[in-house]
Amino acid sequence: MRNTPDIKEFHRPKTVTEAIGLLSQQDNGTVLIAGGTDLLPRRQSGRTGVTKNKLVDISGLGLNYIRETQDAFLIGAATDINTLASSPVFKTSPYTAIIEAALAHSTLTLRNRATLGGNLCNASPHADLALPLLVLDAVLVMEGPHGQKTINLDNFFIGPHCTVLEPSEILTEIRIPRMPEKSGANFIKLTRQHTAIDMAVVNAATCLSIKNGICISARIALGSVGPHPFRAKKAEAFMENKTLVKNTLQTAALFQEAAGLAAKEASPIDDIRATAAYRKEMIPVLLQQSLGKSLERSLS
Numbered sequence: 001m002r003n004t005p006d007i008k009e010f011h012r013p014k015t016v017t018e019a020i021g022l023l024s025q026q027d028n029g030t031v032l033i034a035g036g037t038d039l040l041p042r043r044q045s046g047r048t049g050v051t052k053n054k055l056v057d058i059s060g061l062g063l064n065y066i067r068e069t070q071d072a073f074l075i076g077a078a079t080d081i082n083t084l085a086s087s088p089v090f091k092t093s094p095y096t097a098i099i100e101a102a103l104a105h106s107t108l109t110l111r112n113r114a115t116l117g118g119n120l121c122n123a124s125p126h127a128d129l130a131l132p133l134l135v136l137d138a139v140l141v142m143e144g145p146h147g148q149k150t151i152n153l154d155n156f157f158i159g160p161h162c163t164v165l166e167p168s169e170i171l172t173e174i175r176i177p178r179m180p181e182k183s184g185a186n187f188i189k190l191t192r193q194h195t196a197i198d199m200a201v202v203n204a205a206t207c208l209s210i211k212n213g214i215c216i217s218a219r220i221a222l223g224s225v226g227p228h229p230f231r232a233k234k235a236e237a238f239m240e241n242k243t244l245v246k247n248t249l250q251t252a253a254l255f256q257e258a259a260g261l262a263a264k265e266a267s268p269i270d271d272i273r274a275t276a277a278y279r280k281e282m283i284p285v286l287l288q289q290s291l292g293k294s295l296e297r298s299l300s
């Protein structure tokens, strides 16, 4: 039995242009590799990607960085998950949700290889890092043979393991705009066995921005309960302009209603981790906790 991928060529380009040139070759056998923690197991199991035997490694393109500008945080797509987890720039609210998701991702060893870009481009329904980035309104920068373009993360996923990226395009940077003052966010993940390969049964993130006690913006994202991570926009709209006061019955009732609306926007399936019915029941439980944490953080 073959258990190693049949790799014919391995390229390590030094520039994004060179990498795009390699990916643009018309033979359909070339694929980009970042950390390889999705791509290599997928090849071994014979799923998508197994026919691609020319790998283009992007680790030499200088895409491993976290920078701050006046308006945004810029993260290179090849930044590994441990670097995100330990970054001091995300230690303040609401960006701490990124650290929470990074620490919930697999194990220390795997996180040293797994990249943020890989987590997004793999477009798994349970991709942990997608959730805080969805609620923080992240924008993706992509480069391809026709130049550079940007897209909101919210419009990036189109199906399980499917995004708007063309095969010759590279995700180069993730931009997170600075949120208004008094914003709080949270990431939460329900797993089955708490092992290294324990993907989420349900994962979620929320972000609330408060002004004078009123919710001026609400973001609610769900994973593992639809074809890809998504924002529950009806629940978000319900929360906006509501008066929110920490630890009150009225606010708890609002969170309960928003969480119920979000559950209706989900379309979970039965799989080896959980049934669709269990997932549907757990969505409101997780979201009420997460919204409570986000509110608490927005006020602190």
Ligand SMILES: Cc1cc2nc3c(=O)[nH]c(=O)nc-3n(C[C@H](O)[C@H](O)[C@H](O)COP(=O)(O)OP(=O)(O)OC[C@H]3O[C@@H](n4cnc5c(N)ncnc54)[C@H](O)[C@@H]3O)c2cc1C
Binding pocket: 031, 032, 033, 034, 035, 036, 037, 038, 039, 040, 041, 058, 077, 078, 104, 105, 106, 107, 110, 113, 114, 115, 116, 117, 118, 119, 120, 121, 122, 126, 127, 128, 129, 165, 169, 170, 171, 172, 196, 197, 198, 199, 200
């Ligand atoms: C044991 C185990 C445990 C795991 N646990 C978790 C977990 O808890 N949570 C979780 O979310 N995931 C988990 N994963 C999945 C995986 O580790 C992550 O999705 C990881 O972040 C992928 O990053 P990577 O750099 O390894 O991607 P790769 O495997 O290198 O690439 C994945 C896909 O994205 C494409 N790609 C990568 N980077 C780019 C780019 N910059 N531009 C365009 N395309 C790109 C590749 O061509 C490939 O199709 C786990 C995987 C394993 C094997």
